[in-house]
Amino acid sequence: MLSYTLEEIKGWPLYEQLYQHIKEDIMEHRLYPDSPLPSKRSLAKQLNISITTVENAYNQLLSEGYIYSFPREGFYVSDVSQTPGMAIREENLAKQAEYKRIHPDNSKRSSATKTLVIDNKGMIQEKSFKDMYLGADDHKEFFADFTSNATDPNTFPFSTWAKINREILSTEQLKLMTNSPSKGLVELRFAIAEYLREFRGIDTFPDNIVVGAGTETLYSILIQLLGYDKVYGTEDPGYEKIAKLLEVSNVKNVKVPLDHDGIVPRDLRYKGVNVIHCTPSHHFPTGITTPIGRRQELLKWANEDDYHFDKKRQSVFLKTIASDKYIIEDDYDSEFRLSGLPIPSLFSIDNNEKVIYMNTFTKSLASTIRISYMILPDHLRDKYNETLSFCSCPVSTFEQLTLARFIERRFYEKHINRMRNSSRKKRDLLMKSIKNSVIGNFSEIREEQSGLHFILDIALGISDETFIKRCLDKDIKIKAISRNNFMINYSSIPLDRIEEAVRRLAECAL
């Protein structure tokens, strides 16, 4: 708390009052073990007392071991609860020694300081003090996670990113402090438009582009634009998160099955879908690429008039109304098509403003940089400008500007090429390893030509569940998308772990 009321009381000096307050807060765990205390100067200012008063109080607490200090670092709260048998002062001395050992240069304090605690089975455990105050939503890390679409940490262009960062922080301060337009920083939308024109054959204007912080924020805008009364369709199987998002966003949503070419327009009609989310370039997770013929059928569906039951006449009277159907084209990993001709996007062959194009930098750059975008057809762009431009862009201008410069200066293009090469290497090694291992004899690889994942069909002699459990025991995470069909998403797995990961898979399959 450290917001105490100190009073002039005869015989009870201020410093002693302060000492008492802080001590109480420590003993009653209102101040966390190992958490920093304010500096003497700042506490004095805050409580409107002299620095000497604070100094006296801190010295008293120090000498009694309630707090400890590191040279030139400040004061920290001792861990009084976890050391019932041990003298607090001694522990503090040990901590200081350990600190000196870890930080011979005194440059900074480790936030991962470990504490010995007694768990509920009476066992002594080494725990960081943060563990004690946090829920269990930290991610477990695996030796290899074939279900993760995170990017391989080794591929991120740290030095270029840092260089651009440094540059804009020193030369573009005013721009960084100016609120970005609602749809995103002009520089970034311009860079995206240029990039799409050059590499994806998509013709659009920055004004039609909306920058978001991941699928969640773009979807919440889309639902606001397209309506809460619409029926939203998602692919089955598909990217489960979209279905969940629609569910929690309180809109009607249905799952639409696929045939070997992707979504079937007949099913859309049958299920009364108004807005369909699909991944025609590279279906997730099956890897299907929707051929041009089916793409045209989908566009035809989107342009059909709707039939509408006329309630007034109280009869089965069908009346046509203009189509309010849309296709959301999620082009999430088109950059990673590893061979074959690029297929024109649905967006670029749509003449009637029926397709919303969506893409993200979370696949191509880093899953931890939350920047995604969509292209709105003109009439939806106008609706956005009218009704939603009061919203703030959720992405910080710092990262928008860094990314814009990164694309403009053609680093993004180079990065994609490097990522494609690295993916190709990984894919080749993965396939070679599978073929050379025992599972090569009773498995089949499907849809390996595009994107960052493929399907491995293993004719297992055991149940999928048993296989998955065995893999987990060997620190490998894998998921079945249907009986014996496992998704192999290799984007997050470093090249040097691939052979070992396959060896473990093979062990588990036998």
Added chain:
Amino acid sequence: MLSYTLEEIKGWPLYEQLYQHIKEDIMEHRLYPDSPLPSKRSLAKQLNISITTVENAYNQLLSEGYIYSFPREGFYVSDVSQTPGMAIREENLAKQAEYKRIHPDNSKRSSATKTLVIDNKGMIQEKSFKDMYLGADDHKEFFADFTSNATDPNTFPFSTWAKINREILSTEQLKLMTNSPSKGLVELRFAIAEYLREFRGIDTFPDNIVVGAGTETLYSILIQLLGYDKVYGTEDPGYEKIAKLLEVSNVKNVKVPLDHDGIVPRDLRYKGVNVIHCTPSHHFPTGITTPIGRRQELLKWANEDDYHFDKKRQSVFLKTIASDKYIIEDDYDSEFRLSGLPIPSLFSIDNNEKVIYMNTFTKSLASTIRISYMILPDHLRDKYNETLSFCSCPVSTFEQLTLARFIERRFYEKHINRMRNSSRKKRDLLMKSIKNSVIGNFSEIREEQSGLHFILDIALGISDETFIKRCLDKDIKIKAISRNNFMINYSSIPLDRIEEAVRRLAECAL
């Protein structure tokens, strides 16, 4: 486009085909003026032709002036449309000279290159080429904008921020590449909890904190948690954005009037509100601070049972059900209370998990860094963990980690103190300037004791509209919140503009 199909045709060399394609794209404006072309190497790789072929095509285009180049920079598209009378090549030479003048070190190319264009009145205008492809959503900048809650660009701690940035980019790469938990990076939530405990007297755990990218993302989570069937109330007058957000989010929302102490519980009952958004520390825009008595009345309201019409019995039968009422406490500028005792937050005096605390770094750090957070009561935290943990945190780990380190190392605390001092100076100068100017005689300042804005009541001899229009002509933006009552939000105005801004206000008022 630059994704051409080149064929082996006798008598029509590949380089000429390529030259033709690019020339056509330039002439038909499929390639923007001044936009960069791919490097020779990358285009060759992309089209599967030799670098020499690309070189020959580029040389041809260069010599005919369709493209131009800067040394060690690459090739750019000429502006062929805007210079009907002028030889393209000469213009390119001029551009190169200008480029050399601006960038003697060749270090980078300015993205603000100007082009002379002829506007629709036949006048020649200097325009950046970006202007030509963008919508009109760029913000106008004013000499002084009393309506803006942006932060003063001069106050942002650029050098510390840059230092931490550089450090984490070089030493914490794996952490930066690891997806943040749904509720936000552990380090950041921990730092926020510590900060709140120490400076705001709020006792909470990192596990209850949800990090978001501004009000929009937090509200979309809150509506998902609290329900689409609830009645949401906002303060009237109040922060208009919240009401708009509720509107577009398709939930029922009502405006609740204020008395001189803030929201009145009676009105909440009367209007059937389930969830009320309020700013008890410092009401926006009136500046009211809700006293402790009223705060307790609000909590009492939130704990009352709800009455419920029993449809089954078809009679006016009232049945009590457990309360599903909540208070969203928006503490947006509590850090900037300039004098007087801090008032305990509603959150900290709530014993029944009825208050959701919300705060943001957009006021205290920079409006362009989109990081905000809320504290969920335990049962809502549990609901979040169960139903929404599939969502990704919208804030990039890069900025979350930077901010966490910034708070942990007590830079945030120092920054707030500096900001408070700077605000106090601004406020004092503003009030002194108003008192010393002619409007000092017929105006009154209200609620100046807290936060970053106050109300100026000017007994104008002209209409508010005329006054506002006159101010606009003098590059001053100001807004009335009721007849003759103007909001003076001074957060975005640099200290050295304050006296001049008041001088202009006075001129307009006469």
